Each structure stands twice: as structure tokens, then as C-alpha cells.
Amino acid sequence: MTDATPVTPHDMPSETPAQDVAERVNNRSQRPDSAAFKAFITSGWAPRAALDVEPLAAAPFTAARRDALSARFPGARLVVPAGALSVRSNDTDYRFRPHSAFAHLTGLGTDQEPDAVLVLHPSAGGGHHAVLYVRPLAPRDTEEFYADSRYGEFWVGARPSLDDVTTVTGIEARHVDELRDALAKDVGEGGVTLLVVTGADAGVEALVEAIRAEAGSDTIAGTDVTGSEAVDADLVEAVSELRLVKDAHEIEQMRQAVDATIAGFAEVVRNLPRATAHRRGERVIETTFDAHARLEGNTVGYETIAAGGEHATTLHWIRNDGVVRSGEMVLLDAGVEVESLYTADITRTLPVDGVYTETQRRIYTAVLDAADAAFAVAVPGARFRDIHAAAMEVIAARLEEWGLLPVTAAESLSPEGQQHRRWMVHGTSHHLGMDVHDCAQARRDLYLDGVLEPGMVFTIEPGLYFKSDDLTVPEEYRGIGVRIEDDVLVTAEGNENLSAALPRRAEDVEAWIASLLD
Known part of the structure; x- marks a missing residue:
């Protein structure tokens, strides 16, 4: 396997006693950071070829599944994470597999979309509007392009764009950086209940808990959800029961x-x-x-x-x-x-x-x-x-x-x-x-x-x-x-x-x- 940090001919930096242990992964090689290198590696590339994307055959079925879930939780904002990459050894990850509830409701399978989150936003006229928050392809003038061994195109290949994700799934796609503000909207005094599928992504669960705490109450929509287990368990139960009868x-x-x-x-x-x-x-x-x-x-x-x-x-x-x-x-x-x-x-x-x-x-x-x-x-x-x-x-x-x-x-x-x-x-x-x-x-x-x-x-x-x-x-x-x-x-x-x-x-x-x- 290729080393997960770009290698240069420079000597290894000497380690100091105070060096953060978490940063020592970089001891074995040094990432180039000169302005000349950055200017050179981010230039001279031909235009990216468009990814060959087409709507999933599952898209009409996943829409019906989301509608069924929507009917069980009127007025609630439903958060279904795909999950995060998991470290296998030191700085290498296991092959990613999305949480089954996420895959079932989006149609995305194999190793697609770590860190993505499906959110069903309650609509004013009833029902929900689905949005997929994803990490899209980074421009080639960014450090992610060449230096990020987890997400960078140089390391793991090109990610789909937001438009690509929307075409494939039939779901509006937005940048994952917008997730926090989108989840927090109208929670608490605004009357919106915030529910998350637990066990999929600890980071997203922590974000939901923080938003609930900021709402200033440990009760949401009149239901005692101290610690959030009670209502979140209802959602976990629902996405599981949704698969009892196959389409x-x-x-x-x-x-x-x-x-x-x-x-x-x-x-x-x-x-x-x-x-x-x-x-x-x-x-x-x-x-x-x-x-x-x-x-x-x-x-x-x-x-x-x-x-x-x-x-x-x-x-x-x-x-x-x-x-x-x-x-x-x-x-x-x-x-x-x-x-x-x-x-x-x-x-x-x-x-x-x-x-x-x-x-x-x-x-x-x-x-x-x-x-x-x-x-x-x-x-x-x-x-x-x-x-x-x-x-x-x-x-x-x-x-x-x-x-x-x-x-x-x-x-x-x-x-x-x-x-x-x-x-x-x-x-x-x-x-x-x-x-x-x-x-x-x-x-x-x-x-x-x-x-x-x-x-x-x-x-x-x-x-x-x-x-x-x-x-x-x-x-x-x-x-x-x-x-x-x-x-x-x-x-x-x-x-x-x-x-x-x-x-x-x-x-x-x-x-x-x-x-x-x-």
C-alpha cells in the first residue's frame, strides 16, 4: 500500500519531547509545503472529464421508502448518517460501507459517500423535503486535492459533484459544511423535533446533542428525551421496520x-x-x-x-x-x-x-x-x-x-x-x-x-x-x-x-x- 503521506527527499524533522503523539504519523515523511510546490501541483491539469452518472434504478423505490418514513414522523427533522471512515490500523481505513438505513433510503451502496448525511426536513405543507449533505469533489487548487490521503482526488480518486449526487439519487445535494445550520433551524422554540439514527456516526450524534442543548431544553415536542435515547430509538426502530417487507x-x-x-x-x-x-x-x-x-x-x-x-x-x-x-x-x-x-x-x-x-x-x-x-x-x-x-x-x-x-x-x-x-x-x-x-x-x-x-x-x-x-x-x-x-x-x-x-x-x-x- 502506498504511504499515506507524500514523500519528499528532505530529512526527517527531529522529534521534540513535547511533540503531540497524534501528529507523529507525519514523522516518517514530510509533506512539501513550499509556495513553488503548491503553485506547480495545482496547475497544468486538463479539464476534468465529467463522471458518467445516471439515475439509480432504485431511485423511485427509495423515494417511496422516504415517504413511508416521513408519514411516521410528521413535523420532525430526521437525520440519517451514512457513517464515517473507520481506522483499521494507525492511519489506514477500513473499506467504507454506509449504514444500511442510509443506503436503503438513498440507493447508494458499495463504498459511496463517507460522512454524508440524509436529512428529511419537515415541510410547511406537510411531509418532508429530502436533502443529501455530502463532501463534494474539491477543486484542484485546494490542499485537499493533493495532500488529503482520506479524501483527496490524488489519493482516492475523484468524488462526485453535488450535481452528480442529485442526478444519481434524485435527492437535492448540498455541501456537508452546511449541515449544522440546516439541522439547527427552528429546533426548540421553533417547534421542530430533531431525531437521529444512532449507531451510525458518533460525530453527527454529538452535533445533534449540541443543537438540542443549545435549544435550551431537554424536552423536544413535549416528549422527555433526556439523553435523546427515547425519541432517537423510535427512528432507529422505524428505519429497521421499513425493511421488513421488501419492494x-x-x-x-x-x-x-x-x-x-x-x-x-x-x-x-x-x-x-x-x-x-x-x-x-x-x-x-x-x-x-x-x-x-x-x-x-x-x-x-x-x-x-x-x-x-x-x-x-x-x-x-x-x-x-x-x-x-x-x-x-x-x-x-x-x-x-x-x-x-x-x-x-x-x-x-x-x-x-x-x-x-x-x-x-x-x-x-x-x-x-x-x-x-x-x-x-x-x-x-x-x-x-x-x-x-x-x-x-x-x-x-x-x-x-x-x-x-x-x-x-x-x-x-x-x-x-x-x-x-x-x-x-x-x-x-x-x-x-x-x-x-x-x-x-x-x-x-x-x-x-x-x-x-x-x-x-x-x-x-x-x-x-x-x-x-x-x-x-x-x-x-x-x-x-x-x-x-x-x-x-x-x-x-x-x-x-x-x-x-x-x-x-x-x-x-x-x-x-x-x-x-x-
Whole structure:
């Protein structure tokens, strides 16, 4: 990686004891600051070529989403930050990803617009007027152009202009330097409530708090918001619930993410022989999928789980530094995040040699039967919690049949029992979309207790996990973990398995592996 400070042939300045530690990043090189240098580097450039921008396909949908949010907060000023760059190491940043609420309401994805803030300003006649406050492209006669390693064109490329942002998003764009005055207008005595999506940008949250304090009251619009948590939580909740039912554009993005993920699973299978030959076979699987995700999408939607053998009994195994052994299985839980930031989340548990053993097949089939039972109840009008309940009935019945439960299946399924959960401690489903665990801030009565509606997208992912040191199960079960996960769209007629193209039945998985390794 290129050094983050321009290098010159001058000698390093000597450090004094009083030198600010925060400034010592510049010790390793010296930024040129002569008038001659500045005059030379800011001149002699051809006119900038116009960026190739066109309106986002999502723009009509994002406008409808903003209207829905507007209707929930009449008269309030709503602040939705994209987020700031985050330091990874010393003076290098992580690749930027905007907050999901910001991306959902603007259509901007990938690594676009750090520090940007979407504000919905209340309109006098009702509703809101949306403005995007962004850091636009700096002129070439500014120091930012050549010297700012975070934002400068010389370092990170040309940023869009305000007109470019407006063209792309359909939202009026203004310079982020105007944000403070815009947020403060009419707050307090003017009757405007100021709400911010918390957890996205600490700097913007601090600005909102300062404006509230300057308004001279710890109550806004008659609601006690000391510390601001109460009303801000309402906005956080609302932007999360806004994604519970996906619109047509979102569903299309989900289909693309799922299709790209299925292709990535095929790439992994083709590389299974390479994985078994490597001392870190799990890393072979991880990097194969992650490279595919970066080539065909934006990146992975979450850290890939590539768990060979007993590692599959660790639910979120992401160290991925183990071997992949003949005769065992590998659990691959992975998803491609496409450019719009929508992600798939699919799991298959694959026999390394291409054929399940008798014990592996028995456990795998039980998990598949639980998944099928969950699919059967994932229809409009059912409650989200019914999906898990249906899967658990099968899991408990199978564990009873195998003689593993210390009580009957019925007793285990009771709230006072739950012994079957020893071997599946996680839930069966979660909403899916821009976040792998989407809509997580939604109210319980709309999520866990919510009624299923067409347009909802979630996972179905039962599993069974028998730890290698679990003395309550037969030795042949120990060290085996199985999970089968699919991405499901609720439709008016029932549901659609978006990931159905990836084989699920044991015999179909075996045939699929054979076809890819021929």
C-alpha cells in the first residue's frame, strides 16, 4: 500500500519531547509545503472529464421508502448518517460501507459517500423535503486535492459533484459544511423535533446533542428525551421496520445475491481437492468463496464460515484455519453481498469425499426434514415464531427416536423442558436483506411475533451439532455438525425458496458434487 503521506527527499524533522503523539504519523515523511510546490501541483491539469452518472434504478423505490418514513414522523427533522471512515490500523481505513438505513433510503451502496448525511426536513405543507449533505469533489487548487490521503482526488480518486449526487439519487445535494445550520433551524422554540439514527456516526450524534442543548431544553415536542435515547430509538426502530417487507427492487437484488452465492458454492466444490491437500484447507474454501464474492459482487455479506469436521459444531466458526479431512464433512455458511449491499445467506454441509456416510446421512436427513417442516408453515398469515416451532418439533422427535433425549419429545418441547436445544441452541430463522440479520431493531410484535406478509425475506436454517466431547451421544455422532440454510421469499400463494437451485437432499448434493468434480 502506498504511504499515506507524500514523500519528499528532505530529512526527517527531529522529534521534540513535547511533540503531540497524534501528529507523529507525519514523522516518517514530510509533506512539501513550499509556495513553488503548491503553485506547480495545482496547475497544468486538463479539464476534468465529467463522471458518467445516471439515475439509480432504485431511485423511485427509495423515494417511496422516504415517504413511508416521513408519514411516521410528521413535523420532525430526521437525520440519517451514512457513517464515517473507520481506522483499521494507525492511519489506514477500513473499506467504507454506509449504514444500511442510509443506503436503503438513498440507493447508494458499495463504498459511496463517507460522512454524508440524509436529512428529511419537515415541510410547511406537510411531509418532508429530502436533502443529501455530502463532501463534494474539491477543486484542484485546494490542499485537499493533493495532500488529503482520506479524501483527496490524488489519493482516492475523484468524488462526485453535488450535481452528480442529485442526478444519481434524485435527492437535492448540498455541501456537508452546511449541515449544522440546516439541522439547527427552528429546533426548540421553533417547534421542530430533531431525531437521529444512532449507531451510525458518533460525530453527527454529538452535533445533534449540541443543537438540542443549545435549544435550551431537554424536552423536544413535549416528549422527555433526556439523553435523546427515547425519541432517537423510535427512528432507529422505524428505519429497521421499513425493511421488513421488501419492494420489487429489493427482491430483485436478493435474487442476484442468491444466484451469485450459489455460483460461489460451486467454485468451492471444484476446489475441494485443493482444500484437502492444504494444511489450512478451511482457508482454501474461505478464500475461494471470498474471491468469488469480490469478483462478482461487492464483497461477502458477513465473514465466511468454512468449518471442517468438528469445527462445524462451533456455530460461528470464522477462524477457518483447520484442515479438511477425507471422510468428514465441511459446513459452508456464506453469502455474496451485491453492489446495492443486499446479501444472501446460505449454508450447505458437504461430504468432503462426495458421499455421506450412514451416520452423516442420518443426521443430515433429520435436519432437512426439520427445514421442510419450517417451509410448510412459512406462509402469509402465519407468525414468524411458527417457523422455528415447526422445525423444533421434527428435531425433538428425531432426537427422541435416537434415544438421546432424557425426556419425551413432548416434554422437551414444553417451555419448562427444551432439552433438545442442547444440540441446536440457535433460532431457525432471521430476516435477511441489506444486513445479514436484517431488521434487527424492529419491535418484537412485528418481528418474532409478527404475521408473515408477501415480500418478507428470511432464512430457514435448522441444524444439529454434536460436540466431540459430548458424552450424552453415541461416539459415532460426536464431532458432527450439520446445518442447511435457504433464503425464503413469502409470496401471496405461499413461499419461494430463492436458493432452491442449490441441491438440498443428500442424494442430490452427492450428484451435484460428482458433476462438478468430473
